[in-house]
Amino acid sequence: MSMLHWVPNLLTGLRLLLVLPVAALILQQSYGAALLLFAVAGVSDALDGFLARRFACTSRLGALLDPLADKLLLIVSYVCLSLVAILPWWLTLVVLLRDLVIVSGAVAYRLLVEPPEIRPTLLGKLSTLLQVVLIVELLLQESLLPAAAAWERPLILLVLLASLASGAHYVRVWSGKYRSAGTRHD
Incomplete structure (x- = not known):
């Protein structure tokens, strides 16, 4: 298995790692920085999906982690935006x-x-x-x-x-x- 096969899962892992910093930045009312990290997460999502489809780099782990990372980022962002009354x-x-x-x-x-x-x-x-x-x-x-x-x-x-x-x-x-x-x- 080539290194390319792991890239989509690494990008999904990056997205999972971004959840807490995005949450912290929203709670600290650092909205510009939160927007930047949220955009990075969005780009990583698009890129990992493209790579997985284009190069047939799918895995069971990726199939489980990708939607989890997306959902977690959304849910945490919604909760944090509500906590700061936005x-x-x-x-x-x-x-x-x-x-x-x-x-x-x-x-x-x-x-x-x-x-x-x-x-x-x-x-x-x-x-x-x-x-x-x-x-x-x-x-x-x-x-x-x-x-x-x-x-x-x-x-x-x-x-x-x-x-x-x-x-x-x-x-x-x-x-x-x-x-x-x-x-x-x-």
């Missing part, structure tokens, strides 16, 4: 509950039926993208571009709607899979 707590709770519903559904499916094949839906990807855009907007607004405040309310509304819609969609998808699996086992 983001409303109710939105952070909606985002967290959506993720909890999705994970609970996957765990229940695994326990009751079989290990699930987990693929993000288009609505799930949109929800995550909007969550990222909102973090970037808030960090930009607080550091370099106060005029970005004009986008805050519309983005909060979009994140809310996308989170609720994707959470409901995942419930519908997992419920359908469970019903299908139940009829196969009868």
Whole structure:
């Protein structure tokens, strides 16, 4: 196995290591530095995905760590932005509950039926993208571009709607899979 095969996992590891510094910088209200590290994490995510696909450098470890790193960075950023009163707590709770519903559904499916094949839906990807855009907007607004405040309310509304819609969609998808699996086992 060449060194290239380890690069995507190293980039994912970098993203995991950036979670605590991003959190600390947000809590210290060093929003420009937090934005910079958040951007580095975003670039590392895009790069590790590109390398893994382009050079077939996928691994079980990477398949587990990549979404964990992404989710951890988002969740910690949302909680920290709420702690410093930039983001409303109710939105952070909606985002967290959506993720909890999705994970609970996957765990229940695994326990009751079989290990699930987990693929993000288009609505799930949109929800995550909007969550990222909102973090970037808030960090930009607080550091370099106060005029970005004009986008805050519309983005909060979009994140809310996308989170609720994707959470409901995942419930519908997992419920359908469970019903299908139940009829196969009868």
